[in-house]
Every structure is written in C-alpha cells, then in structure tokens.
Amino acid sequence: MSAGAGVAARSCGRGLRVARLRGGVRWTVPAVIVAAEYLGLSLLVDLPMAGPAMTLVRPLRMLGPVLFGAAAAGWLIARGESRGGTGAAPLPPLPAWRPWPTLALQAGAYAVTAATAVALLRPGAPPPSPAAMAVFIACAAATGLLALRAAAPLGWLLAALARRWLAPLVALSVGLLAWRAASAAEGLWGALTAVTLHAAGALASAAGAEIQVDPARSVIRASGVRIEIAPICSGVDGIGLVVLFQAVWIALARERIRWERALVLLPLGAAAALAGNVLRVAALTLLAAAGRPDLAFGGFHSKLGWAFFIAIALGSVAIAERSRWLARPADAEGSAAAGVPPGAGAYAAPFVAMLATALVTSMLAGDGLDRLYGLRVAAGAGVLLAVRRRLPVAVLAPALLPIAAGLAVGAAWVALAGGDGTAVSEGLARMGPAERAAWISARVAGACLLVPVVEELAFRGFLLPWLVSPGFRDVPPRAWSWPAALGSSLAFGAIHSQWLLGAAAGLAFAGVRRWRGRLGDAVLAHAVANAAIAAAVLGAGRWGLWGG
Structure with missing residues (x-):
C-alpha cells in the first residue's frame, strides 16, 4: 500500500x-x-396509592418496567445488528x-x-x-x-x-417479560425482608441514625417516622429486571463471547440488585431520621430503585463487553449474523399481542378480575391469523407422552399453585348470567385453545431453537442444549405468577418437543395441562388458579 x-x-x-x-x-x-x-x-413527588384516579395511576406504575425493559432490549438489539448485520432493510437517511x-x-x-x-x-x-x-x-x-x-x-x-418493525416488536416483548419478571420477583420479597431490613438498618445505624427494626411487620422506625416496605416499592423487582437484561445480552452476544462464563453475570447481577435495594432503604431511612420524610416518601422510596437498575444493568453489560475473559478468540468467532433473525416476527407477534393486551386490560381490572379477558383472545387470534402463512404447518398427532406430560404438569399446578380466588369469585358474582358465561367461555377457550399455540410458538418454536443456534429455522427439529432449554423455560416461567412452576412446565414442554421433533406435541401437552387446570377451576371452584 x-x-x-x-x-x-x-x-x-x-x-x-x-x-x-x-x-x-x-x-x-x-x-x-x-x-x-x-x-x-x-x-x-410520587404517584398516589389510592383515590379516584387509580384507573390512570395503575397503568403508570405498570408501564415503568415495560418501558425500561423495552428500551434496554432495543439498545442491545441495535448494538447486535450494528456489529454483525442481519440483512435488515436499510434505514432512510437521517437529516442533519x-x-x-x-x-x-x-x-x-x-x-x-x-x-x-x-x-x-x-x-x-x-x-x-x-x-x-x-x-x-x-x-x-x-x-x-x-x-x-x-x-x-x-x-x-x-x-x-x-x-425494521421486528426489532421494536422483540424489544417490546422483552419489556413485557420484564414487567412479568418484576411481578414474579415481588414474591421473593417475603423471603428477603429480614435480610434487607437488618442490613439497611445496620447501614443507617453506622451513619449515626437512631432506628428500630421490626422485621415481623417489615418496618423501620426512625425519629418517630414509620417506614414500611411494601412489595410494590420494595425494589426487589430490580433483581428480575437486571437478570433478564443480562440474559438478553448473553443471548444476543453469544456468538462472540464465552457464554458459559458469561452466566456468572446472572448471580452477580442479582446480588448487586439486592445490595442496591439495601442502600436505597438505608438512604431513605437516613432522610427520615434527618427530618426529611417529605423527600423520603415523595418519590425517593419507589423510584431510586430504577436508578440502581439502570446503573447495574448497563454497567455490567458495558464491563462484560470489554472483558477479555469473556471474549472468544478472534479465530473462533461465529459467522452467524448478530441480532434477531427476520423470521422471528411471525413466531413472537401473537404472543406479544396477547401480553400487551393483558397489560392494558389488567390496568383496568380494579376489582382483581380482568373483565376484558376476551380482548386478549381476540388480539392473539387476530395476529395469529395475520401471520399464519409465515409459520410452519402444525402437526397435531395425539400420542401418549404429550398427553401424560400435560396431565402431570396440570396436576402439579393444581396441587402447588393458586392463591386466594376471592377476587375472581366475587367479581364473577357481580356479573350477570350472560356476562359470566361469556367470560368463562373466553377464559376456557383462551387457556385451552389459543394460549398453548401462541406460547409454544414463541418459546419452543422460536426461543428454544434460536438459543441453540442463531439461524433458528435451520436448526434440526430435535436439536437440544441444556442452556437453551433452561433459558427458554426460565423466560416462560417469567410470564407466570408461579414462575418456578412455570419454568418447570416449560422444561417439560421442551422435552416433549424434542421427543419427536414436533412443535405440535408441545402444543398438545400445553393444551392438556391448561384443560386440567380449567377442570379444577370449574369443577372444584379453585378460582385462584385463574388469578393471573
């Protein structure tokens, strides 16, 4: 040269x-x-916890995890596409x-x-x-x-x-998963209350504050101010959000990193999120002890957790991106394109439609019963019909293993899941006979016919084979790896209130799919499981099983 x-x-x-x-x-x-x-x-300021405007306040509280998760996922997807290229349509030129x-x-x-x-x-x-x-x-x-x-x-x-509608669609689906992951993580607050309160109290005491800790009531008292940590503002949902963000990065970057080593980020991220929550509680305790309860309760108590989430999630990924320990050698990098493959849209769109509709309708469910559940069914079915030509032809051939697996999952769910069904039963009692019959019919049809198809397309049709190899449509039907099976199953569990049972069910459906290499077998097992749950709800009055 x-x-x-x-x-x-x-x-x-x-x-x-x-x-x-x-x-x-x-x-x-x-x-x-x-x-x-x-x-x-x-x-x-902070949003009110009660009052006539709760119909509008409730959506704002729920949109936080969705928007943060979608923005973070969009950033990761954009980085992946800029690094590897996906053959996506070129963007129009930007003006000055x-x-x-x-x-x-x-x-x-x-x-x-x-x-x-x-x-x-x-x-x-x-x-x-x-x-x-x-x-x-x-x-x-x-x-x-x-x-x-x-x-x-x-x-x-x-x-x-x-x-480039696919990247925003996938980013939105991750944001919706973040919302469900955050909701599921709130259930961990009871197990982490004592540790968090004692650690926060110790930090506040070391800083000179006179406090009293009452772990039985999840309360810290400082200078006559009573600080009660509720699940909605506990900050523990940051654990679910940080872990989800890191898992998305690992999935997108796995062709250029040693993903087996990168898995260490997940427990480290969870620990950092928990530590951030301890610091947050200690800080608001110090503010209250210093005579500033207005600042402590204005917005500090519920919003500072988001600052910790942003710092931990973005910081951990930025450090990991520059880690030589995680990077693959230059001659061992995969040649597959980074980002999300174009064919994923058809698999994810019906699921995103149902989950997004669920977010909207659950905002309006002031009495604990989603009266507009039928809209979820209509949204999912409509999008499924729109993209059906881009999906493989379903093969539903009844066999003993899918049916047995579905019955086992349904029995485990009936035995171990289900909370208080009072809100659902009381909400149904307030309906007229026609509305009640329509709601129950929509619930049964959605759970037994549509949800198995929509969720299996997203999690076992796309996510599982994509985690096996980026070119998910070229993956052999019976291809399998434990990280892919576990990762897709944990994501599946995140959309259920009983996340651990959901993850176990996802793993069972993944195993059924591998048996004959047919996605239809997983759909059948899923449908049988949901039918068993519906039978327990209608036959034994276990309305708590339909609480989610």
Whole structure:
C-alpha cells in the first residue's frame, strides 16, 4: 500500500469513527435528558396509592418496567445488528442534527410537567381527579415525544419503524417479560425482608441514625417516622429486571463471547440488585431520621430503585463487553449474523399481542378480575391469523407422552399453585348470567385453545431453537442444549405468577418437543395441562388458579 493510500485509509477510518460518535451522541443526549428528568420528578413527588384516579395511576406504575425493559432490549438489539448485520432493510437517511430548538421546547414542556406534578401530587395534596391525572400524563407524554423528536424527525422514526418493525416488536416483548419478571420477583420479597431490613438498618445505624427494626411487620422506625416496605416499592423487582437484561445480552452476544462464563453475570447481577435495594432503604431511612420524610416518601422510596437498575444493568453489560475473559478468540468467532433473525416476527407477534393486551386490560381490572379477558383472545387470534402463512404447518398427532406430560404438569399446578380466588369469585358474582358465561367461555377457550399455540410458538418454536443456534429455522427439529432449554423455560416461567412452576412446565414442554421433533406435541401437552387446570377451576371452584 502506498503512503497516500495509507493516509487516505487512516483519514477514512477517523471519519467513520467521528460519524459513529456523532450518531451515538445524537441518541444518547435525549435518553440522558429523559432519564434525568424522570429521576427529578421521582424525587419531587410520587404517584398516589389510592383515590379516584387509580384507573390512570395503575397503568403508570405498570408501564415503568415495560418501558425500561423495552428500551434496554432495543439498545442491545441495535448494538447486535450494528456489529454483525442481519440483512435488515436499510434505514432512510437521517437529516442533519439540529436538536437545540426542540430541546428548548422540551425543557419548557418538562417545566410544565414538573409544575403540574407538584401541584397535583405534593405531600398533603388532595387525591387528584382522573381529569387532573390525564392532564399530567399528557404533559409527560409530550415531554417524552419532544425528547425523541430532538434525536430525529417523527416522520423518519415512523419510516424506520415501518422498515425494521421486528426489532421494536422483540424489544417490546422483552419489556413485557420484564414487567412479568418484576411481578414474579415481588414474591421473593417475603423471603428477603429480614435480610434487607437488618442490613439497611445496620447501614443507617453506622451513619449515626437512631432506628428500630421490626422485621415481623417489615418496618423501620426512625425519629418517630414509620417506614414500611411494601412489595410494590420494595425494589426487589430490580433483581428480575437486571437478570433478564443480562440474559438478553448473553443471548444476543453469544456468538462472540464465552457464554458459559458469561452466566456468572446472572448471580452477580442479582446480588448487586439486592445490595442496591439495601442502600436505597438505608438512604431513605437516613432522610427520615434527618427530618426529611417529605423527600423520603415523595418519590425517593419507589423510584431510586430504577436508578440502581439502570446503573447495574448497563454497567455490567458495558464491563462484560470489554472483558477479555469473556471474549472468544478472534479465530473462533461465529459467522452467524448478530441480532434477531427476520423470521422471528411471525413466531413472537401473537404472543406479544396477547401480553400487551393483558397489560392494558389488567390496568383496568380494579376489582382483581380482568373483565376484558376476551380482548386478549381476540388480539392473539387476530395476529395469529395475520401471520399464519409465515409459520410452519402444525402437526397435531395425539400420542401418549404429550398427553401424560400435560396431565402431570396440570396436576402439579393444581396441587402447588393458586392463591386466594376471592377476587375472581366475587367479581364473577357481580356479573350477570350472560356476562359470566361469556367470560368463562373466553377464559376456557383462551387457556385451552389459543394460549398453548401462541406460547409454544414463541418459546419452543422460536426461543428454544434460536438459543441453540442463531439461524433458528435451520436448526434440526430435535436439536437440544441444556442452556437453551433452561433459558427458554426460565423466560416462560417469567410470564407466570408461579414462575418456578412455570419454568418447570416449560422444561417439560421442551422435552416433549424434542421427543419427536414436533412443535405440535408441545402444543398438545400445553393444551392438556391448561384443560386440567380449567377442570379444577370449574369443577372444584379453585378460582385462584385463574388469578393471573
């Protein structure tokens, strides 16, 4: 190579690095601004726990894990695609970046949002009305859209979404899984209460605060202030979120890392999330002991956990990306494309439709009974019909093993699962005969006919073979690896309130699929299990089995 060619190559390389840096800054600046504004609002106020506006407040509480999980997954998927390329449609060219006018408007919108939040949600304020909360939500949504507009025009974003809809779809599915994982992780709070409270109390005492710890009531008392840690604001859901985020990164990066070693991130991430929760509880205890209960209970108690989650999840992945111990040797890197394969959309879309609809309808279930369950069935069935031509032809050939496995899973679920079914039974009692019959019919049809197909497509049709090899459609039907089976089963368990039983059921369905290499066998086993559960609900009044 001549000297001139070398200079030109170096110049081209510097130009490429500068372009990538500018592109990263373009998206990072709005993201950092939104995160800072979110945390600022969190320290000022907190959402009410009761009142006439709970129909709107409940969705806001549930959307947090979904949006954080989806954003984190989207970032990981984008990194994977930029590293390996997936053959996806090219994005439209971005216009020149001129963010300052939009950012000025965004700052003004945030000021209005913050002022509205303080007026409505300050300590001692009367419970906000639904109309007032709707105004606050509209202001917050406008603030977020303006931040997004600062990175790129909305028209460009819509065009990019139309060309690369798969990545947002998968990111949304991970966000929904994060929501369910967070809900499942809240069940661990009872087991971790004593450890967390004693550790937080010890830290607060070491800092000079006079406190009393009452683990029986999950309470810390400081300067006459009673601090009760409830599951909804315990921060323990950060364990589920951090582990899920790290698992997604391991799955996406497994062709260029030693994924067996990377599994050590999962227990380390869980431990870091638990430690972060201890620090959070200790910090709010110190604030209360210092005579600032308004700040401690304003938003600090429920939102600082998200800051720890962001720092732990992003920090652990950033460190792992640069770890030589985790990296594969250059000559051993896989040649498969990074990111999510295009064919995954058809497998995931019906599941995402049902889970997203469940998120919306459960927000409106004020009495503990989702009266709009039929919408889940309609959404999943509609999307399934729309993508059916992109899916393999199902083969349902009844056999003893799938039926026996399904009966075993159903029996285990009936014996070990199911909470208090009072909310469901009382909600049904308030319905008229026609509405009650329609709800039960939709529940049975969804559980026994649609859910087995939708969930098996997502978890045993796509996720399991994709974890075996990135080119999941080329994987032999009976291909198997224990990490793939366990990973897909744990993800399956995360969408169930009884996550451990769900993971065990997922492993059983994975084994059934491997038996003859037929996804239809897993669908049959799943349907039989759900039918056994439905029989226990309708025959023995075990309504708690339908509580989720």
